Amino acid sequence: MIFEELDIVAFCAPLQWAAVVHLEETLLNIKFSSRGSTLIAAFTGELDHHFAEYARNKIEGELLKATTRNVIFDFTNLSFMDSSGIGVIVGRYANIRKLGGRVGIICKNQRICHILEISGIVKLIPVYESLDFALNALISA
Amino acid sequence: MQPINEMKLEFVSKSSNEAFARVVAAAFVSQMDPTLEELADVKTAVSEAVTNAIIHGYENRYGTIMMICRQYDNSVEIEVTDEGKGIEDIEQAMQPLFTSKPDMERSGMGFTVMESFMDKIEVKSTPGLGTTIVLYKKFGNQN
Numbered sequence: 013m014i015f016e017e018l019d020i021v022a023f024c025a026p027l028q029w030a031a032v033v034h035l036e037e038t039l040l041n042i043k044f045s046s047r048g049s050t051l052i053a054a055f056t057g058e059l060d061h062h063f064a065e066y067a068r069n070k071i072e073g074e075l076l077k078a079t080t081r082n083v084i085f086d087f088t089n090l091s092f093m094d095s096s097g098i099g100v101i102v103g104r105y106a107n108i109r110k111l112g113g114r115v116g117i118i119c120k121n122q123r124i125c126h127i128l129e130i131s132g133i134v135k136l137i138p139v140y141e142s143l144d145f146a147l148n149a150l151i152s153a
Numbered sequence: 154m155q156p157i158n159e160m161k162l163e164f165v166s167k168s169s170n171e172a173f174a175r176v177v178a179a180a181f182v183s184q185m186d187p188t189l190e191e192l193a194d195v196k197t198a199v200s201e202a203v204t205n206a207i208i209h210g211y212e213n214r215y216g217t218i219m220m221i222c223r224q225y226d227n228s229v230e231i232e233v234t235d236e237g238k239g240i241e242d243i244e245q246a247m248q249p250l251f252t253s254k255p256d257m258e259r260s261g262m263g264f265t266v267m268e269s270f271m272d273k274i275e276v277k278s279t280p281g282l283g284t285t286i287v288l289y290k291k292f293g294n295q296n
Contacts, residue, residue: 099258
């Protein structure tokens, strides 16, 4: 209901509003694929505290599969992340490292990259510009 | 100084309202013709402040959060207030990586992110009564 009302507001408002008032775009979705023993978790939408638990459970579920060793967090199409995302990444990083796996992040969004930098997470986990770079680095190591 | 424009929003401490609050704040701020970068800065900081109220102020219990946005010439002031637990030691809470909830995978970066994306932040808190976070942002800084 609320979504429909806000869409009407967006329709009547100046063009720039269209960028901010679509609440359904705030929903998080994670798609999984794999290359050998590397799991790629591709995020779309927005990763905040509300979706942190969903993200945690989805990824942990995939990690239980015996073939998974390394994980790449692909944030190419993630439009928003706040510090709740850091908790999700660090928590998974700890579990993956325990099992001898490696972790990489793909990030292009400046703001998300900045949050990764100020949190210090980039000292633990390498950040790449594209999936190819990330896969090459994880596979060759 | 009198604000040119002002709005007040009250909502319950549900985590789904984090996205709602940041979208509303962004819609208010968009009247000031900000860049997309500035708009995203505001969304990120509001998200942190509201998350703080839900997790730390109300500890995931039911409560009311108030957000007031005030527009001045080329700046905005956003107040996020809860009537929750309050913060005993504000200085400690604002330290990067400090968290009272490591078991919940909280990074302890909330205030650092707010400070990083806004021009100034203020935290007022009384233990037992609640917390107010005030976020300030000036637009057109990059020119």
